Amino acid sequence: xxxxxxxxxxxxxxxxxxxxxxxxxxxxxxxxxxxxxxxxxxxxxxxxxxxxxxxxxxxxxxxxxxxxxxxxxxxxxxxxxxxxxxxxxxxxxxxxxxxxxxxxxxxxxxxxxxxxxxxxxxxxxxxxxxxxxxxxxxxxxxxxxxxxxxxxxxxxxxxxxxxxxxxxxxxxxxxxxxxxxxxxxxxxxxxxxxxxxxxxxxxxxxxxxxxxxxxxxxxxxxxxxxxxxxxxxxxxxxxxxxxxxxxxxxxxxxxxxxxxxxxxxxxxxxxxxxxxxxxxxxxxxxxxxxxxxxxxxxxxxxxxxxxxxxxxxxxxxx
Ligand SMILES: [Mn+2]
Numbered sequence: 001x002x003x004x005x006x007x008x009x010x011x012x013x014x015x016x017x018x019x020x021x022x023x024x025x026x027x028x029x030x031x032x033x034x035x036x037x038x039x040x041x042x043x044x045x046x047x048x049x050x051x052x053x054x055x056x057x058x059x060x061x062x063x064x065x066x067x068x069x070x071x072x073x074x075x076x077x078x079x080x081x082x083x084x085x086x087x088x089x090x091x092x093x094x095x096x097x098x099x100x101x102x103x104x105x106x107x108x109x110x111x112x113x114x115x116x117x118x119x120x121x122x123x124x125x126x127x128x129x130x131x132x133x134x135x136x137x138x139x140x141x142x143x144x145x146x147x148x149x150x151x152x153x154x155x156x157x158x159x160x161x162x163x164x165x166x167x168x169x170x171x172x173x174x175x176x177x178x179x180x181x182x183x184x185x186x187x188x189x190x191x192x193x194x195x196x197x198x199x200x201x202x203x204x205x206x207x208x209x210x211x212x213x214x215x216x217x218x219x220x221x222x223x224x225x226x227x228x229x230x231x232x233x234x235x236x237x238x239x240x241x242x243x244x245x246x247x248x249x250x251x252x253x254x255x256x257x258x259x260x261x262x263x264x265x266x267x268x269x270x271x272x273x274x275x276x277x278x279x280x281x282x283x284x285x286x287x288x289x290x291x292x293x294x295x296x297x298x299x300x301x302x303x304x305x306x307x308x309x310x311x312x313x314x315x316x317x318x
Contacts, residue, residue, distance in 0.1 A: 014098030019291030080106025117233030148178030154196030253293030
């Protein structure tokens with residue numbers, strides 16, 4: 001029988017501000033206040049992080065703490081593939097979004113021959129590389145590792161050799177490169193990108209369903225279009241970055257808050273609809289940062305509500 005397993009990953013070394021490691025704890029506070037048994041109900045796996053690196057100087061400005069991110073990729077990948085290999089369902093609660101590249105690597109480790117689709121619900125495209133990043137923050141890069149691209153067409157940086165070696169290890173983790181095809185990647189609510197990412201999306205024809213398009217077409221039409229677009233995929237991974245939601249409506253309790261995003265109801269609809277899809281093999285929630293929350297713990301409150309309903313949907317499905 002398939003069971004839901006919760007994977008807790010506190011890694012925050014790839015964000016620009018500290019505090020994302022406390023996101024999982026913030027969800028637990030909400031669960032406690034609501035007298036929810038969610039965190040006692042499922043078997044949980046704890047991923048080892050490399051957050052101690054935050055207490056040391058940055059070595060590589062074009063890819064900050066990449067020596068730790070490589071290890072986190074491996075750690076997350078091992079746990080995700082272990083859960084999948086036992087025919088169970090991984091629900092990942094993570095700190096910064098970088099480690100989702102490790103989640104994707106873990107799915108491919110378990111299913112190397114299956115065509116994997118990715119639904120990335122996020123304000124950001126996370127398509128940077130050490131060659132294109134203006135900040136060096138790797139939480140803006142996980143999808144470039146999944147696509148196996150350096151995006152040299154948009155190069156602005158010249159990373160040192162060690163960075164290139166670590167970066168190639170991230171792209172090639174578990175021996176499948178690329179892990180996804182551009183046409184099998186779909187964005188929802190991406191609205192804060194930089195030119196190298198825009199150019200890559202343009203060249204590769206990567207589809208973004210903007211907030212405006214969601215409102216014009218309606219939620220269910222967008223769900224249907226995405227399912228049609230990914231119909232040739234065997235399995236699908238859903239990555240929910242809470243900054244996809246509007247930071248004025250919800251709160252600023254996330255590393256890089258952006259206005260004009262999804263409402264909580266819209267985000268809930270997408271996460272639940274895609275989690276309930278029989279192709280969905282893994283769901284992830286990321287980037288809750290209670291240290292930055294201007295409304296006490298509102299971001300975690302909103303995310304917990306979506307998480308709670310998603311888990312009920314998954315139980316009904318599995
Ligand atoms: Mn993200």
